[in-house]
Amino acid sequence: DGGITQSPKYLFRKEGQNVTLSCEQNLNHDAMYWYRQDPGQGLRLIYYSQIVNDFQKGDIAEGYSVSREKKESFPLTVTSAQKNPTAFYLCASSLGAGGAEKLFFGSGTQLSVL
């Protein structure tokens, strides 16, 4: 079955620690995205990538980093510079052909600070 897999489902971060959230897709999509969701707020775009080896900052990129070495994978690192990391993180992908981009979402990772 095609889809997007995020792991882990729950993650805990200690003070000063970097953590990496995994996102893998087998939909053969060119574009991938990371969104952050806070309670009572909409989703906010962290980073996006339209093609392998290229990515752009979204609206709230500070304290985060990404890589796109393979088409299927778009991991997100939450660095110690991100002072308020507790949130639900959603990865998505789309064909990247322009027009009405239909985003397919993973099931999310809940990150909490210890």
Added chain:
Amino acid sequence: GEDVEQSLFLSVREGDSSVINCTYTDSSSTYLYWYKQEPGAGLQLLTYIFSNMDMKQDQRLTVLLNKKDKHLSLRIADTQTGDSAIYFCAESAGGTSYGKLTFGQGTILTVHP
């Protein structure tokens, strides 16, 4: 910048119609979307509408767009308990904006017997 606003809560009785409203500010919005999120899960695309349309129907779902007032609504006919979820309105400018969607805060729909 772009802004998308939704009311936070809606409660309806099973079998009634639900209407979820959304307003947006970006006049260059080309596509408007409705997504559904169930607890602890990702978002699922329900439907979308191109800005040169004023209505789109898909089974129990009807989307109405008033481009002049920048108002979008989602009507769910014969609402069922399985429709209880958070509904997000989103917009994009299309073209090179790709999947850079701007989302509203989400409307929590509660369906009671």
